[in-house]
Amino acid sequence: MKFSNFLFPESRNPADDGRTIQETIEEARLSDSLGFDTIWLAEHHFDGICAYVDPVSFAAALARAIKRARIGFAVAQMSLHHPVRFAEQMALLDNLLHGRLIIGLGRGTAYNIYDYRGYDIDPDEAQERLEESEAILHATWTGERVEHKGRFWTLHIPMLRPRPFSAYPPILRAASGEDSMLGFARQGRPFMMNVQSLETTAKRIHAYRNALAESGYSEQHIAGCLEDTWVWRNVFVAETDAEAERIAVPAFDAMQQHRKAMRERVFAETGARLAHAAVAAPAHTQREHSLICGSPATVAEKLMPLKHLGVGGVILQFRLGPMPHQDAANSLRLFADAVRPMIGGR
Numbered sequence: 001m002k003f004s005n006f007l008f009p010e011s012r013n014p015a016d017d018g019r020t021i022q023e024t025i026e027e028a029r030l031s032d033s034l035g036f037d038t039i040w041l042a043e044h045h046f047d048g049i050c051a052y053v054d055p056v057s058f059a060a061a062l063a064r065a066i067k068r069a070r071i072g073f074a075v076a077q078m079s080l081h082h083p084v085r086f087a088e089q090m091a092l093l094d095n096l097l098h099g100r101l102i103i104g105l106g107r108g109t110a111y112n113i114y115d116y117r118g119y120d121i122d123p124d125e126a127q128e129r130l131e132e133s134e135a136i137l138h139a140t141w142t143g144e145r146v147e148h149k150g151r152f153w154t155l156h157i158p159m160l161r162p163r164p165f166s167a168y169p170p171i172l173r174a175a176s177g178e179d180s181m182l183g184f185a186r187q188g189r190p191f192m193m194n195v196q197s198l199e200t201t202a203k204r205i206h207a208y209r210n211a212l213a214e215s216g217y218s219e220q221h222i223a224g225c226l227e228d229t230w231v232w233r234n235v236f237v238a239e240t241d242a243e244a245e246r247i248a249v250p251a252f253d254a255m256q257q258h259r260k261a262m263r264e265r266v267f268a269e270t271g272a273r274l275a276h277a278a279v280a281a282p283a284h285t286q287r288e289h290s291l292i293c294g295s296p297a298t299v300a301e302k303l304m305p306l307k308h309l310g311v312g313g314v315i316l317q318f319r320l321g322p323m324p325h326q327d328a329a330n331s332l333r334l335f336a337d338a339v340r341p342m343i344g345g346r
Contacts, residue, residue, distance in 0.1 A: 001306065001345040002313035004038035005031040005332065006074060006232065010258060010321050011051035020051040021058075023325040025065055027318075030329055032066035034336040037346060038102065039066065040074040040315050045115045047262040056089050063096040072102030074192060074232070074315055075174045079108040079126035080119045083133035083153065087140040087160055094164040101166070104192055105134060106174040111259075113274045114266050123274060128152070134171065141168055172228070178204055185211035188221060190228035192315070195284035198305055201231055205309045227312040232284075233303075235316045236293040236323075237334040247327055248293040248320060255321025256285050291320075296338035303343055314345075 007027060011020040028039050039062065041055035052058040059071050071093070076086070094101045107126040109115045116123040132150045139146045141164050146157040175181035175191045184191045185208045193204065208229075212222045236248035267273045283289040292302045306314055318335070319328035340346075 001311065001343065002037040002230075003335075003340060003345050004040055004072070004230070004313060004315055005036050006040040006042070006315045006317040007052075007319075008042045008049075008317050009051045009319055010255060011048045012258065012322065014048075017048075017051050024052060024058075025061065027325065027328060027332070028062050028069075029065055030332055032069040034332060035346070036069055036332075036336070037313065038070040038072050038315075040072045040104070042074060043077045043080075044109065044112065045080075046118055047112065047114070047259075049259050049262075056086070056093070059093055059101075060096065063093060068100075070100040070102055071097060072172070073104040074230075075104040075106035075172075077108040077115065078105050078133045079121050079123075079129040080115065081133065083136040084140065084155060084157065084160075086133070087137050088162075090137070090169055091141065091160060091162050091164045094166055094169045095162055097165070099166040099169075101169055102172055103137075103169055104172045104174060105130060109274075110176060111274060112263055112266075113272050114262065117272065125152075134173075137171065170228070172230070178207065181208055182211045184208075185225075186215045188212065188215065188217050188225065190225045190230075190312070193229070193231045195232050195234070195282075195290045197283050197289040200283065201306070201311075202309055205229075205311060209310075226310045229311060230313040230315050231306060231311050232315040232317070233306075234291045234320055235299060235303075235318060235331070235335070236291070236320065236327075237296055237299050237331045237339055238293075239295060239334075241294040241298050244293040244295065244298075247323070248291060249287065251320040251323040251327075252287055252291045252293075253321075258321060260285075296334060296342065299335070300339050300342035303339070307343060307345070 007024050009020050009024045011017045031039055041058055042050045043055045044050040055073050062071055090103055107130040129152055132152055136148055140160040144159045148155040172192050176194050181191055181204055236244050238244035292299055318331050
């Protein structure tokens with residue numbers, strides 16, 4: 001099982017943005033030196049929950065700062081990107097990283113309407129924009145001359161330059177619901193799962209495996225899809241369970257409160273909210289499902305069921321909300337030195 005670090009740094013004050021961004025570069029360097037497989041980047045706008053905001057620009061900076069880890073997006077909000085510009089940027093990144101790029105795509109945030117409003121995008125168009133954008137990426141990376149006429153874009157491209165370093169940069173899609181996950185299974189594609197309870201994670205992985213088999217894919221192809229599938233958890237490691245809880249639990253709770261605050265402020269000021277954002281708290285906001293913290297032995301024990309499910313990789317967020325950089329760095333080192341050997345991952 002592969003282990004990775006999800007760089008999702010919170011900055012509550014604009015005056016702290018620069019410092020937080022520099023600390024995040026140092027966290028990436030540390031993750032790389034400790035042998036983490038992938039460094040994942042998020043995309044969120046206007047609220048400080050992701051200090052570097054733009055994963056594409058930040059990935060270019062990290063491409064010069066790290067030596068061996070892959071860089072992945074979890075995820076790029078494709079409804080906010082022009083697909084041709086994005087295709088060029090990904091081809092350049094793929095060259096800078098010598099093929100160590102994972103392009104994670106999603107339609108856009110499922111919770112914050114102000115991301116869409118700030119870019120003058122109708123959230124009801126987000127899924128269709130994503131589907132059309134992905135088709136354009138396929139065409140520009142594999143064809144020399146591209147003519148495209150769709151709902152959102154009409155394109156005439158002689159040839160995309162630079163060409164990607166890889167034969168075709170890997171694209172992963174995020175699946176927040178079971179229906180979309182099963183759709184990827186029928187297409188024979190791996191996917192990224194957001195934070196879910198262990199029970200829901202197990203149920204979905206079993207359903208995904210069965211859907212792949214029922215769609216006629218070979219055992220070898222199914223194994224490859226599972227190897228390239230990722231699930232997300234928040235994690236914190238300390239020498240003892242009590243120390244881990246003392247640091248991680250307040251930081252996790254503060255992180256969830258901060259992520260909700262701007263959404264509620266915008267709703268109070270404008271009455272605007274995504275239709276499904278006011279439903280009962282999803283698993284990723286619930287500590288019992290979303291946060292794994294404790295001593296190395298405790299964290300290894302809680303992660304082991306994911307390995308038994310056959311999940312290929314775990315997207316681990318180490319720095320939680322207002323947690324100081326040094327606490328996250330200490331947790332990273334302890335995970336690499338003590339937790340990873342117990343599980344046998346890489």
